[in-house]
Amino acid sequence: MAEIKNKESATKDPGRRPPAALSKTKTVEPITRRSFFSWLTIGWFAFAAATGAFFTMMLRFFFPNVLFEPVQTFRAGFPDDYTVGEVDLRWKDKYGVWIIRNEEGIYVLSTVCTHLGCTPNWLVSEQKFKCPCHGSGFYKSGINFEGPAPRPLERFKITLADDGQIIVDKTIKFQQEKGQWNDPEAILSV
Amino acid sequence: MMDKFRNTQFYKSIFRGGGVPKSRRQRMMVVLNSVFLHLHPVRLPKHAVKLKFTWCMGGLSFFIFLVLTISGILLMFYYRPTIEYAYTDIIDLAEQVPFGIMREIHRWGAHAMVITVWLHMFRVFMTGSYKPPREFNWVVGVLLLFLTLLLSFTGYLLPWDQLAIWAITVGSNMARATPFLGHEGPGAALLAIGDINFVTMGSDVRFALIGGRFMGEAALLRFYVLHCVGLPFIIMIFMAIHFWRIRKDGGISTPV
Amino acid sequence: MESFKHLIDTISNPTILFTATFLIFFFIFPINDWFDKWNRRLKLYGLWSKKSMLIVTFIMVAFYIVGLSDPDFRLIMLKPDNVPISGLIYLVYFFTWLSMHQAYENDARIERGEPLDEQYDAPNDKVLVWPDLVYIEFISLILCSAFLLIWSISLPAPIEEPANPTESPNPAKAPWYFLGLQEMLVYFDPWMAGVVLPMLIIVGLMAIPYLDNERSGSGYYSFKNRKLSIGLFMFGWLVLWNMLIIVGTILRGPNWNFFGPFEYWDIHKLEALTNINFSEFVYIKWLNTGLPDNIILREIWGLLVLLGYFLILPPLLAKTALKKLFARLGSFRYSIFIVLILIALTLPMKMYLRWIFNLKYIVSIPEYFFNF
Numbered sequence: 001m002a003e004i005k006n007k008e009s010a011t012k013d014p015g016r017r018p019p020a021a022l023s024k025t026k027t028v029e030p031i032t033r034r035s036f037f038s039w040l041t042i043g044w045f046a047f048a049a050a051t052g053a054f055f056t057m058m059l060r061f062f063f064p065n066v067l068f069e070p071v072q073t074f075r076a077g078f079p080d081d082y083t084v085g086e087v088d089l090r091w092k093d094k095y096g097v098w099i100i101r102n103e104e105g106i107y108v109l110s111t112v113c114t115h116l117g118c119t120p121n122w123l124v125s126e127q128k129f130k131c132p133c134h135g136s137g138f139y140k141s142g143i144n145f146e147g148p149a150p151r152p153l154e155r156f157k158i159t160l161a162d163d164g165q166i167i168v169d170k171t172i173k174f175q176q177e178k179g180q181w182n183d184p185e186a187i188l189s190v
Numbered sequence: 191m192m193d194k195f196r197n198t199q200f201y202k203s204i205f206r207g208g209g210v211p212k213s214r215r216q217r218m219m220v221v222l223n224s225v226f227l228h229l230h231p232v233r234l235p236k237h238a239v240k241l242k243f244t245w246c247m248g249g250l251s252f253f254i255f256l257v258l259t260i261s262g263i264l265l266m267f268y269y270r271p272t273i274e275y276a277y278t279d280i281i282d283l284a285e286q287v288p289f290g291i292m293r294e295i296h297r298w299g300a301h302a303m304v305i306t307v308w309l310h311m312f313r314v315f316m317t318g319s320y321k322p323p324r325e326f327n328w329v330v331g332v333l334l335l336f337l338t339l340l341l342s343f344t345g346y347l348l349p350w351d352q353l354a355i356w357a358i359t360v361g362s363n364m365a366r367a368t369p370f371l372g373h374e375g376p377g378a379a380l381l382a383i384g385d386i387n388f389v390t391m392g393s394d395v396r397f398a399l400i401g402g403r404f405m406g407e408a409a410l411l412r413f414y415v416l417h418c419v420g421l422p423f424i425i426m427i428f429m430a431i432h433f434w435r436i437r438k439d440g441g442i443s444t445p446v
Numbered sequence: 447m448e449s450f451k452h453l454i455d456t457i458s459n460p461t462i463l464f465t466a467t468f469l470i471f472f473f474i475f476p477i478n479d480w481f482d483k484w485n486r487r488l489k490l491y492g493l494w495s496k497k498s499m500l501i502v503t504f505i506m507v508a509f510y511i512v513g514l515s516d517p518d519f520r521l522i523m524l525k526p527d528n529v530p531i532s533g534l535i536y537l538v539y540f541f542t543w544l545s546m547h548q549a550y551e552n553d554a555r556i557e558r559g560e561p562l563d564e565q566y567d568a569p570n571d572k573v574l575v576w577p578d579l580v581y582i583e584f585i586s587l588i589l590c591s592a593f594l595l596i597w598s599i600s601l602p603a604p605i606e607e608p609a610n611p612t613e614s615p616n617p618a619k620a621p622w623y624f625l626g627l628q629e630m631l632v633y634f635d636p637w638m639a640g641v642v643l644p645m646l647i648i649v650g651l652m653a654i655p656y657l658d659n660e661r662s663g664s665g666y667y668s669f670k671n672r673k674l675s676i677g678l679f680m681f682g683w684l685v686l687w688n689m690l691i692i693v694g695t696i697l698r699g700p701n702w703n704f705f706g707p708f709e710y711w712d713i714h715k716l717e718a719l720t721n722i723n724f725s726e727f728v729y730i731k732w733l734n735t736g737l738p739d740n741i742i743l744r745e746i747w748g749l750l751v752l753l754g755y756f757l758i759l760p761p762l763l764a765k766t767a768l769k770k771l772f773a774r775l776g777s778f779r780y781s782i783f784i785v786l787i788l789i790a791l792t793l794p795m796k797m798y799l800r801w802i803f804n805l806k807y808i809v810s811i812p813e814y815f816f817n818f
Contacts, residue, residue, distance in 0.1 A: 059398075062397075062398040062401070063392075063393060063397065063398065064401075067392075067402055067403070068407070069402055069403060069404055069406065070404075092612060093610075093612045093613065094612075096611075096612050111612065115631070115636065116359070116360045116363040116364065116631065116636060116640075117359050117360065117363040117366075118356065118359065118360065118614040118618055119612055119613060119614040121616065123714070125714070126714075130701050131614075131701075131702075132614055132615065132616030132617050132618050132700065132701055132702065133356070133360060133614060133617070133618045133702060134628070134631055134632050134702050135632065135701050135702030135703060145721075146721060147632070147702070147721070148631060148632050148633070148634075148635070148806075150635055150807075150810075150812050150815070150817050151812045177812045177813060178813065211576065214574070217574050217576045217577070218574065218576075220576045221574075221575050221576050227575070227576070227580070230575045230579060231575065232574065232575055233569070233572040233573065233574055233575065234572060234573055234574075234575060234578070234579060235564075235566045235568070235571065235572060235573075236566050236571050236572070236573050237563070237564040237566065238573075238579070239573055239578045239579045239582055241582065242544065242548065243548075243564065243667075245541065245544075246582070246583075246586045249583055249586065250586060250587075250590055253586075253587050253590060254590070254594075257591070257594065273609075277605075277608045277609070280605060281605065284602065284603075284605075291595075291598045291599055293603050294597075294598035294599070294601070294602060294603045295594060295595070295598045296603075297603040297604075298530075298594060298597050298598055298601070298603070299594055301530040301622075302530070302594065304530075304623050305530065305533065305534055305537060309537060309538075309541055311651075312541060312542075312545070312683065313541070313545070315654075315676075315679055316545040316549070316667055316676070317545075317664070317665060317666060317667055318663040318664040318665065318666070318668070318672065319664060319665060320654055320655040320658075321655060321658070321660075321661060321663065321664040322655070322661060322664075324655070324664075325655035325656060328652070328654065328655050329652045329655075332648060332651045332652045333652075335651075336648055339623060339624075342621065342623065343621065343624070346621050349605055350608065350609045351605050351606040351607060351608060351609055352606040352607045352608070352609060352610060352613075352615050353527070353604065353605075353606045353615075354609060355609035355610075355611060356614050356615060356618040357618075357619070357620045357621055357624075359611075359614075360618065360620055360628070361620065361624070361640075363636065363640075364631075364636050364639075364640025364641060365640075365641070366636070367635065367636035367637035367640060367641060367815070368637065368641045369637055369641065369642070372637070372641075374636075374815050375637045375641070375815055376637055376814055376815050376816035377814070377816075378815065379814055379815070380814075404611070405611060406611075442665075443664050443665035444564065444566070444665040445562050445564050445565055445664075445665045445666045446662070446664065446665065
């Protein structure tokens with residue numbers, strides 16, 4: 001295809017070499033793999049690949065396979081330990097959660113502000129969580145209503161053990177904006 | 191007595207010129223022969239020695255950097271970067287170590303260096319010294335400013351007190367929101383095949399920074415290494431480039 | 447005295463403080479001939495005389511000393527990590543004065559046809575590094591060391607309670623030099639305020655020598671021929687950086703509410719901060735319908751506003767108000783310049799939208815963590 005084009009343009013342009021010479025050079029030097037990838041090119045590619053692999057290795061070095069972090073599942077007593085309509089602060093310091101009981105059931109709110117991870121304070125008189133870092137405010141349900149927090153507080157998985165105790169699993173979280181709060185494990189109906 | 195000492199072979203072997211440099215030639219040789227003074231040219235335009243022109247802020251930044259390096263090395267003899275010991279080591283530094291103001295010098299020096307670097311940048315801007323041929327040195331200078339702030343920020347965590355941990359919690363959570371690279375940043379959700387997310391709490395840029403999903407032991411160690419070795423190493427390379435380029439770009443800027 | 451403190455507290459309200467600053471700023475640092483004309487008519491350049499410097503210094507010192515008699519003011523200003531701020535405020539003022547003073551002096555010399563203050567006759571006017579520079583450096587180092595030593599002996603470095611990952615202090619502040627960024631975090635999402643904007647500050651600073659293609663004006667203080675570049679730099683450096691730091695340090699109190707410098711930090715101070723998104727303005731307030739479920743339909747108005755701001759405004763300005771600048775910079779430099787400036791301007795704009803309309807986000811897609 002390219003050859004035909006060359007021939008045409010060559011015939012139109014008298015200053016160019018005749019088509020015969022063109023096709024001759026093509027047959028003399030066919031495009032082989034070797035001439036395309038000269039040794040130098042291969043060398044550079046190998047060098048780039050090795051450097052890339054080395055930096056990937058260095059990057060991967062920052063992500064260890066085993067983490068030594070505290071256990072994220074705990075038992076939180078019996079449902080009757082919690083009063084309807086109150087925010088329970090007893091697990092806040094140890095596990096970073098509030099356990100709240102309302103008419104529907106019991107849910108577990110994360111104490112990590114969705115803005116930048118500070119710990120909001122529960123202000124009883126104003127019935128809201130207020131973050132001291134940048135002023136985000138959340139209702140008792142965890143829904144954000146003021147300040148810069150982009151989304152509601154996260155809820156954690158809550159289930160009942162065989163002995164009737166509450167088990168909170170912090171590794172599984174439910175986000176309201178993804179519609180996950182309707183999940184049966186996001187709220188424990190009592 | 192002093193003159194006699196200056197004439198000994200020993201003195202002359204160290205300070206080549208001998209004696210106090212008096213002639214113009216001797217004074218030039220002092221600068222040329224000293225590895226430290228040779229940072230300077232031999233002669234300068236007259237406004238380059240006026241404080242009202244230079245404010246001396248660049249020089250002071252470098253000097254404070256040296257003070258911070260020395261006081262920092264001294265602090266490393268006592269400080270252990272673990273959650274168990276970090277806080278008590280800092281308390282001990284003030285109370286159990288003679289001349290326990292090394293931490294004060296380090297901390298206040300760090301604040302002072304941030305201010306001097308800012309003012310140096312301000313002076314360079316106001317005299318138009320970023321203009322050709324010094325564009326690239328301005329770029330290096332901006333990098334140095336950025337590294338200065340990073341050094342100061344990483345050092346903030348090390349006492350492991352309330353001030354430290356919350357400043358770093360807020361700071362590192364910003365990394366969580368990096369577009370594409372943080373697990374709560376825009377675009378991160380797009381980097382997934384089916385249900386498998388590539389950018390999660392355990393694999394994003396915040397994790398690389400604090401070495402875990404939660405602020406703890408690993409974060410302290412990573413910031414310690416960055417503060418004491420990693421960032422000083424990088425900043426020294428850029429400082430060398432910065433100083434070299436001042437000379438190569440024609441010294442202090444002058445009206446054309 | 448009490449009424450004076452009350453006055454200061456009142457004008458420390460961010461809306462008043464920033465509005466006043468924005469109104470006055472470009473008359474003090476005129477960016478074009480129109481502002482310059484008014485600067486001359488109002489004799490605002492008098493600020494850069496030696497007499498003004500002494501007066502301002504006196505006012506600042508007097509305010510500081512009088513202020514320290516107030517317990518609330520004392521609490522903020524003498525918090526150990528805030529002490530450098532007092533120094534910074536005065537140093538930034540002083541060096542702004544020093545550079546502008548010399549710039550106006552040089553401008554006057556040029557006008558009279560005299561040589562610049564920095565003019566020298568090479569090579570006759572050259573001085574030797576040893577001893578002319580070396581002794582100045584030596585004295586500076588000694589003074590600096592003495593200053594650091596005295597500071598370190600007289601003021602212990604701050605140390606608070608041991609770290610407690612479940613209890614954040616109220617207010618929880620970053621180191622003072624990052625409080626400008628922390629202030630931005632109130633108005634922008636973390637990916638903007640914490641990542642994109644800092645990156646753009648760095649990139650923007652690096653781009654200065656390549657965007658400012660006016661070759662002259664290097665190596666001496668001057669203002670007249672560099673009005674635009676100095677005015678814009680001053681706006682970023684003084685208002686958007688240092689002023690935000692000062693606001694974040696002094697005026698932000700518990701729960702990140704605004705407090706005047708003499709106001710008691712009441713933890714229960716109530717502020718109506720119920721913020722709503724632009725989409726809610728459009729659909730709920732103006733059209734009286736519910737929010738549509740479709741994300742694109744919901745956010746289309748905000749996206750249109752952003753598109754108009756970043757894609758239509760720049761060429762429009764190039765044709766009208768910034769015609770001369772466009773001709774000077776060329777289209778490539780102009781595009782980068784205008785985008786950087788427009789992004790920088792979103793900060794004050796979002797501040798006002800927040801204060802006046804309680805607007806939270808123009809585009810809000812929390813499903814994909816994209817909020818602007």
